[in-house]
Amino acid sequence: MLLFVEQILNGLQLGIMLFLMSAGLTLVFGIMQVINLAHGSFYMIGAYVGATVTAQTGSFVLGCLAALPAAALTGMVVEILVLRRLYERDHLDQVLATFGLIMFFNELTRIVWGRQPLFMDVPAWLAGSVELIPGVPYPSYRIAVIAVGILVGVLLYLLFTRTRTGMQIRAGASNREMAGALGVNIRLLYTLVFGLGTLLAGLAGVMAGPILAVESGMGESILILTFVVIVIGGIGSIRGALAGALLVGLVDTLGRAFLPLLLRLFFSPAYADGVAASLASMSVYLLMAAVLVWRPRGLLPAHG
Amino acid sequence: MADTLLATRSLSKRFGAVQATKDLTLEVAHGELHALIGPNGAGKTTVLNQLSGELTPDRGRIYFDGRSITNLRVHKRAQMGLARSYQITSVFDHLTVRENLSLAIQAHNGHSFRFWRRAGDDPLIRGAIDPAMARVGLEQRSRVPAANLSHGERRQLEVGMALCGRPKMLLLDEPYAGMGPGGTVELTKLIRRLKSEVTILLVEHDMGAVFSLADRITVLVYGQAIASGSPEAIRCDRAVRQAYLGEGDNHHGNAAC
Amino acid sequence: MNRKTLAITGGAILLLVLPLLAALLDEPYLVTLFSRILIYALAAVSLDLMLGFGGMVSLGHAAFFGVGAYAVCILSVHGFEGTPVLTWPFTVGGHESALLLWPLAVLLAALAAAVIGALSLRTSGMHFIMITLAFAQMLYYFFVSLETYGGDDGMSLFARNTMPGVDLADDRQFYYLCLAVLATFLFLAHRLVNSRFGMVVRGCKENERRMKTLGFPTFRYRLVCFVIAGAGAGLAGALITNQTEYVSPGLLHWTRSGEILVMVLLGGMGTLFGPVLGAAALLLMEEMLSIYTEHWMIYLGPFLILVVLFAKRGIYGWIAGGTGNHG
Numbered sequence: 001m002l003l004f005v006e007q008i009l010n011g012l013q014l015g016i017m018l019f020l021m022s023a024g025l026t027l028v029f030g031i032m033q034v035i036n037l038a039h040g041s042f043y044m045i046g047a048y049v050g051a052t053v054t055a056q057t058g059s060f061v062l063g064c065l066a067a068l069p070a071a072a073l074t075g076m077v078v079e080i081l082v083l084r085r086l087y088e089r090d091h092l093d094q095v096l097a098t099f100g101l102i103m104f105f106n107e108l109t110r111i112v113w114g115r116q117p118l119f120m121d122v123p124a125w126l127a128g129s130v131e132l133i134p135g136v137p138y139p140s141y142r143i144a145v146i147a148v149g150i151l152v153g154v155l156l157y158l159l160f161t162r163t164r165t166g167m168q169i170r171a172g173a174s175n176r177e178m179a180g181a182l183g184v185n186i187r188l189l190y191t192l193v194f195g196l197g198t199l200l201a202g203l204a205g206v207m208a209g210p211i212l213a214v215e216s217g218m219g220e221s222i223l224i225l226t227f228v229v230i231v232i233g234g235i236g237s238i239r240g241a242l243a244g245a246l247l248v249g250l251v252d253t254l255g256r257a258f259l260p261l262l263l264r265l266f267f268s269p270a271y272a273d274g275v276a277a278s279l280a281s282m283s284v285y286l287l288m289a290a291v292l293v294w295r296p297r298g299l300l301p302a303h304g
Numbered sequence: 305m306a307d308t309l310l311a312t313r314s315l316s317k318r319f320g321a322v323q324a325t326k327d328l329t330l331e332v333a334h335g336e337l338h339a340l341i342g343p344n345g346a347g348k349t350t351v352l353n354q355l356s357g358e359l360t361p362d363r364g365r366i367y368f369d370g371r372s373i374t375n376l377r378v379h380k381r382a383q384m385g386l387a388r389s390y391q392i393t394s395v396f397d398h399l400t401v402r403e404n405l406s407l408a409i410q411a412h413n414g415h416s417f418r419f420w421r422r423a424g425d426d427p428l429i430r431g432a433i434d435p436a437m438a439r440v441g442l443e444q445r446s447r448v449p450a451a452n453l454s455h456g457e458r459r460q461l462e463v464g465m466a467l468c469g470r471p472k473m474l475l476l477d478e479p480y481a482g483m484g485p486g487g488t489v490e491l492t493k494l495i496r497r498l499k500s501e502v503t504i505l506l507v508e509h510d511m512g513a514v515f516s517l518a519d520r521i522t523v524l525v526y527g528q529a530i531a532s533g534s535p536e537a538i539r540c541d542r543a544v545r546q547a548y549l550g551e552g553d554n555h556h557g558n559a560a561c
Numbered sequence: 562m563n564r565k566t567l568a569i570t571g572g573a574i575l576l577l578v579l580p581l582l583a584a585l586l587d588e589p590y591l592v593t594l595f596s597r598i599l600i601y602a603l604a605a606v607s608l609d610l611m612l613g614f615g616g617m618v619s620l621g622h623a624a625f626f627g628v629g630a631y632a633v634c635i636l637s638v639h640g641f642e643g644t645p646v647l648t649w650p651f652t653v654g655g656h657e658s659a660l661l662l663w664p665l666a667v668l669l670a671a672l673a674a675a676v677i678g679a680l681s682l683r684t685s686g687m688h689f690i691m692i693t694l695a696f697a698q699m700l701y702y703f704f705v706s707l708e709t710y711g712g713d714d715g716m717s718l719f720a721r722n723t724m725p726g727v728d729l730a731d732d733r734q735f736y737y738l739c740l741a742v743l744a745t746f747l748f749l750a751h752r753l754v755n756s757r758f759g760m761v762v763r764g765c766k767e768n769e770r771r772m773k774t775l776g777f778p779t780f781r782y783r784l785v786c787f788v789i790a791g792a793g794a795g796l797a798g799a800l801i802t803n804q805t806e807y808v809s810p811g812l813l814h815w816t817r818s819g820e821i822l823v824m825v826l827l828g829g830m831g832t833l834f835g836p837v838l839g840a841a842a843l844l845l846m847e848e849m850l851s852i853y854t855e856h857w858m859i860y861l862g863p864f865l866i867l868v869v870l871f872a873k874r875g876i877y878g879w880i881a882g883g884t885g886n887h888g
Contacts, residue, residue, distance in 0.1 A: 035690055091687055096823060097869040231691050231692055292680055292692065356774055396764055410760065412776060416758050416761045416782065417782075419756050420756055423755060423760045
């Protein structure tokens with residue numbers, strides 16, 4: 001039972017990370033109709049800048065404060081230099097050009113920071129653990145990650161329902177021509193949306209820093225999971241991204257934790273562990289396949 | 305009715321707040337040219353899309369050639385002999401006239417899981433392709449990529465492709481749209497020739513063409529059929545003149561009645 | 562003789578005499594490098610069948626490449642050790658004969674493509690790209706988790722497969738075999754894209770909706786095209802196992818799919834010889850750039866972006882002056 005609660009929290013925390021990644025990316029897909037493979041690069045940039053600034057200043061908060069604008073600004077520059085030219089192109093061109101961006105950014109981090117992974121320490125004031133439920137100590141840092149994620153979710157909700165810009169973004173997501181006709185400056189709006197997306201990716205990156213190793217190419221493994229989340233949730237839908245992210249986070253975490261135990265009931269331990277490892281690593285993709293068969297456009301598609 | 309080829313019964317389709325098709329009952333008899341007219345936004349193309357199967361109706365049934373096709377998929381309907389053309393000409397731009405027609409013929413000559421012989425050498429296709437080009441007057445243009453054809457020629461090609469399967473019925477979606485005066489004459493000749501071969505449901509804005517070609521006309525307003533009958537009857541129908549002809553093209557409405 | 566014929570003949574002659582050239586220059590490594598190029602060319606041509614002709618943008622083609630490679634490697638190693646691959650529900654032994662293993666690799670890759678294709682083709686556009694990518698990554702993690710077969714580190718083939726009349730262990734003979742396989746595949750693909758089937762697939766690329774209203778059950782045709790492409794990649798995988806005598810999950814990694822896609826684009830999409838040129842160009846470029854700097858990707862990335870933005874026709878279009886889409 002204790003293990004179960006802990007794993008649920010772990011799943012929640014992974015889900016929150018995935019939500020931060022997919023919220024921005026699904027907007028970029030939905031609004032600009034552009035497939036961006038390089039989203040993971042901004043996650044990586046956030047992590048690297050955060051780790052470096054934290055190491056230099058000794059302050060995790062300063063690290064975060066540096067990581068967010070770094071990711072957002074890089075994102076906006078990339079949008080202006082490259083992505084903007086791809087909006088009218090077909091998806092294949094978008095895939096190839098953003099693949100080129102990934103190569104560039106991965107190599108750039110290797111040149112700047114070297115091949116060895118960086119390690120970020122959990123800040124001292126979050127290093128302990130808290131008993132959310134009596135008897136289940138859980139690392140404070142991970143709880144903070146979950147809290148930040150929830151806060152961002154609420155802020156996004158307010159942005160899209162209460163502010164003019166947010167409503168314009170939503171108008172753009174459901175009808176590009178309409179938003180243009182209403183006199184929204186589409187180019188600027190696109191750059192801002194892209195910047196918002198990369199800012200969230202940077203946030204996810206810097207928060208992942210103390211949990212994972214900061215290394216070149218770290219963006220890609222989470223990118224693929226982000227895609228799974230978006231496919232499950234439905235392109236262009238923030239609510240879908242939230243639902244998909246939590247689902248994927250939980251399925252992945254619980255699968256890895258409990259499949260071996262479950263299979264050991266039926267098979268020899270060695271065999272069970274082998275099969276469970278395979279199954280667990282494939283579980284989110286099987287989930288995606290099931291959703292596809294059931295609802296090809298995702299659980300909560302943006303429109304229609 | 306024995307001589308009905310295509311019929312709909314209380315066909316309904318809604319897009320969010322818009323009722324695009326409302327309780328539509330339509331009957332097209334064998335051999336007739338039936339025109340579907342209505343002001344912009346009346347839902348004419350939506351009806352065609354439901355007939356061809358590209359849209360699924362919310363309610364109602366569609367019968368074609370004596371059986372219900374409401375749940376049949378697009379390609380099955382096409383194979384039954386229900387062909388269509390599009391408002392925005394929809395030919396394969398990168399293929400030549402010959403290849404375009406060859407594809408259309410191929411669709412109705414057995415399956416195409418044939419991987420070895422050149423498509424152009426297939427006797428099933430070779431025999432049918434010259435008549436197909438002649439039918440729409442494009443013999444001289446056989447090697448030209450569709451992208452390089454004139455607007456009128458593309459329309460002719462599109463209609464030619466729809467005819468390749470020897471369809472029982474042709475759904476023509478605004479064939480006159482964007483056509484210059486020269487092309488209009490050619491197209492009217494073509495449609496008049498087709499009338500004797502195939503049943504046609506014509507959706508059209510050009511009232512001159514509709515009233516000169518149609519045997520029967522159905523008027524659609526806000527997704528609902530407000531009148532159906534011969535061109536003369538429609539011209540004099542009060543509701544039609546109020547809802548439609550009175551507002552727009554009134555030069556056709558007033559003169560005759 | 563037009564430019565196109567000239568270019569193809571020139572290329573063919575160069576590939577035929579390459580081992581002699583390598584001997585003259587005393588650079589035996591060239592034979593190995595070009596075997597690799599031929600194998601990747603095969604994978605790229607197979608991808609182009611579905612991408613350039615069928616309009617299906619798959620970002621998971623390396624999955625089938627990897628399935629073919631692993632199939633051959635696993636069965637060969639069991640064959641070498643004389644241990645069974647499966648004991649339940651029935652016993653399957655290993656084998657080392659190429660004539661048996663390679664068709665089997667093709668079959669398994671085709672099977673994987675049939676399952677993944679049937680699911681992915683329910684969608685289109687952006688969805689399709691992400692889903693092919695995700696399924697390929699699923700297979701990647703599957704092979705990573707196969708501890709019995711080396712997991713993350715991969716596994717070695719003890720010896721190349723056997724084939725009557727050909728000594729696969731000899732690099733030169735292996736090179737010519739790869740060349741023959743590629744040439745045969747190109748010929749078959751040429752027939753395919755001009756056949757009735759090829760016309761249907763090309764029609765689907767341009768306007769699938771129109772194909773349906775003409776009366777084609779498009780899903781089936783696209784799925785068969787997807788399976789054929791996957792089978793081709795599986796064959797390339799069988800060859801790469803023998804060439805490197807080693808397999809690892811890296812063969813299926815999505816960046817590998819990306820590279821194969823880049824080869825197709827670089828060479829010229831919707832042409833048959835383009836991907837061959839693209840494979841040669843990309844691998845040679847990697848080879849040469851890596852002489853000067855270990856950070857060659859920092860140049861390759863922006864180069865790729867520039868190619869996408871400004872030179873869409875690819876090398877083949879540039880050399881042959883054709884418009885593509887006609888094999």
